[in-house]
Amino acid sequence: MKRSHALFDVVVLAVYLLAANPALTGIPPHELIGLGAFIVVAAHVIVSADGLGGRGRMGRLALSAVLLLSLAACVVSGVMVSGTVLPSLGLYATGYHFWDPLHAVAAKVLFAALLVHVVVRAPAALAVLRRRRDLCDEGGDCSA
Numbered sequence: 001m002k003r004s005h006a007l008f009d010v011v012v013l014a015v016y017l018l019a020a021n022p023a024l025t026g027i028p029p030h031e032l033i034g035l036g037a038f039i040v041v042a043a044h045v046i047v048s049a050d051g052l053g054g055r056g057r058m059g060r061l062a063l064s065a066v067l068l069l070s071l072a073a074c075v076v077s078g079v080m081v082s083g084t085v086l087p088s089l090g091l092y093a094t095g096y097h098f099w100d101p102l103h104a105v106a107a108k109v110l111f112a113a114l115l116v117h118v119v120v121r122a123p124a125a126l127a128v129l130r131r132r133r134d135l136c137d138e139g140g141d142c143s144a
């Protein structure tokens with residue numbers, strides 16, 4: 001893992017945490033940030049795809065599948081219950097009593113899977129960030 005990837009991961013986590021807190025942002029920003037978070041997380045998956053090989057591959061693949069499926073369910077159901085995005089396009093979706101509970105469950109599954117993902121991947125990211133700091137402490141050139 002490169003340092004730039006570790007920093008990008010921190011940004012992805014921050015955007016997700018902002019999007020996942022509608023009580024903090026309000027519903028219209030929650031919906032718009034949520035769509036942006038989907039794009040950022042998709043970019044994260046593309047950048048991190050090479051980390052799915054090697055030891056523990058099946059566990060990482062299963063976790064990635066749960067993350068992607070719950071993210072997809074959360075985004076689709078979120079758009080379907082939207083009070084801002086769809087109406088701004090002149091659209092309205094029926095089935096609120098189906099989409100709203102699905103959105104709530106998908107968001108909780110996504111959060112739980114993301115916690116597991118962070119716990120599993122944090123040691124690698126911290127090692128990258130620590131390696132950089134150790135080089136600086138040893139008198140290396142840390143201006144870049």
